[in-house]
Amino acid sequence: MSGTAGQWVLLAYRIPRQPSTPRITIWRKLDRLGVARLGDGLVALPADARTREQLEWIAEEIGEAGGSSTLWLAAAASLSQEQDVAEEMRRARAVEYRAVVEQARAAADGRPGERARTVKRLQAELRKIGRRDFFPPAERETARLAVQALNALIEEGAS
Amino acid sequence: MKWATRRGVHIDRAACAWLIRRRVDTGAEFVFVDDPAQVPGDATPFDMRGVELSHHGGDCTFETILRRYDLADPVLWKLAEIVHEADIEDDRFDAPEAAGLDVVLRGLSMVCDDEQVLEVTGPLFDGLYEYFRRGMLLGREPA
16 A cells, blocks of 8 residues: 555445344445445445445435435545554455355365355355455465365366 | 436446437437536436436346336346346346456446447447347347
């Protein structure tokens, strides 16, 4: 990361507790985007055309669910604060990558018949994590290699 | 008729422009704006916050337009699944084509302006439509 704090897009929102379904749907959507949770009802993503648009649509959905929200473009007041937020996001992705590594290794030790399906699933999972991985941790490469190794094992078995 | 949408067209807006031209208004003219306040008075806005033809209830704008204009064509609804996943990525549908289409559109927007993106994606969506139409008739992947 460069020496100055970057632009972030922030969504401040409130959703009624009941009914809980739209509330949970919105929570899941925010998780899928890989947002940093800065506080109750305040999430952030590094700003680019895509993240801004995605949060705009979620803002719209919050309105339809009877809630309210505002969307902000902001920069952290100090670089160290930004780095803390980035570090938290990096750690969250690292956990997801480690889960992929574990599943890939378990599949390598498991029944050969299951391996092909697991590889497809884990490849899709890696793509999904990659979409919300704004500050890649070292585990990203480990996970990629673990899935690659599992795939190589299948090809060995087939030849 | 005039239609207005946000500048920096991506998958949903490109697909909507194609859909509008092919099924709603053959003489459609498109205007691109930076802000909802810039929408001309005689234009119908789409894929912008706070307008009727936009994301609603988890649907993307392409799906909203299909509903609004009662377009029941199953091939269009198949395209809608792909557009939805390329645009929103919420796994509502299984649409493996979405990831590729998303990248194609992102790349296009780096080298083309909005008018050019619509020009290039016209035949692209025509082709996708034909592909899935044949697939549905055959009941398998068309050659």
